[in-house]
Amino acid sequence: xxxxxxxxxxxxxxxxxxxxxxxxxxxxxxxxxxxxxxxxxxxxxxxxxxxxxxxxxxxxxxxxxxxxxxxxxxxxxxxxxxxxxxxxxxxxxxxxxxxxxxxxxxxxxxxxxxxxxxxxxxxxxxxxxxxxxxxxxxxxxxxxxxxxxxxxxxxxxxxxxxxxxxx
Numbered sequence: 001x002x003x004x005x006x007x008x009x010x011x012x013x014x015x016x017x018x019x020x021x022x023x024x025x026x027x028x029x030x031x032x033x034x035x036x037x038x039x040x041x042x043x044x045x046x047x048x049x050x051x052x053x054x055x056x057x058x059x060x061x062x063x064x065x066x067x068x069x070x071x072x073x074x075x076x077x078x079x080x081x082x083x084x085x086x087x088x089x090x091x092x093x094x095x096x097x098x099x100x101x102x103x104x105x106x107x108x109x110x111x112x113x114x115x116x117x118x119x120x121x122x123x124x125x126x127x128x129x130x131x132x133x134x135x136x137x138x139x140x141x142x143x144x145x146x147x148x149x150x151x152x153x154x155x156x157x158x159x160x161x162x163x164x165x166x167x
Contacts, residue, residue: 025149025150025152025153025154026148026149026153027149028148028149029148029155030146030147030148030155030156030157030159031117031157032117032118032119032143032157032158032159033115033116033117033118033119033157033159033160034056034115034116034118034119034120034123034141034159034160034161035113035114035115035116035159035160035161035162036113036114036115036123036125036137036139036161036162036163036164037111037112037113037114037161037162037163037164038111038112038113038114038127038135038163038164038165038166039111039112039163039164039165039166040165040166041165041166043087043106043108043109043110043111044108044109044110045067045084045110045111045112046067046129046134046166047067047068047129048066048067048129048130049064049065049066049129049130049131050063050064050065050066050067050082050127050128050129051063051064051127051128051131052064052077052080052082052114052125052126052127053125053126053127053128054080054114054116054123054124054125054126055122055123055124055125056116056118056120056122056123056124057120057121057122059120061077061078061079061080061116062077062078062080063075063077063078063080063081063082064077065082067084073085079116079117080114080115080116081113081114081115081116082112082113082114082115083112083113083115084110084111084112085110085111085112085113086105086106086109086110087105087106087109087110087111088103088104088105088106089103089104089106090102090103090104091103119141119143119158119160120141121140121141122138122139122140123138123139123140123141124137124138125137125138125164127166133167134166134167135164135166135167136167137162137164139162141160141162142160143158143159143160144158144159144160145157145158146158146159
């Protein structure tokens with residue numbers, strides 16, 4: 001018996017996550033999700049006590065927060081995530097053959113991201129600021145396959161996104 005010989009199948013498994021064909025797969029994760037981006041026409045974001053209500057395939061979800069707050073702009077509420085982001089302007093600068101990418105926030109300009117896990121077939125979202133309605137939007141999302149590591153490597157998730165405007 002020659003103990004210096006390793007069976008081909010074990011050697012391939014040891015070489016890479018992609019096997020003997022030379023492909024190496026990254027391990028970037030993804031999950032099924034629905035997302036909405038919400039903006040106002042002038043880029044401002046309403047101040048006050050916010051209440052976001054979502055009805056996703058018959059399941060009710062609520063998230064409340066005050067804007068502007070003193071802490072982070074991320075609000076994780078059960079299965080409903082709401083994030084307030086600054087609008088940015090980005091520039092690419094080339095120097096000595098390298099490209100530098102930088103982004104700066106635009107003062108007073110913000111937008112909101114609303115995220116739900118899974119692949120709900122029907123989504124209805126309402127948003128109130130100080131009990132005044134600022135958003136009433138509904139959609140039957142269309143999901144696309146997303147494979148951040150390549151379709152050969154997995155995982156593959158289904159994601160949908162929409163854009164809405166505050167009233």
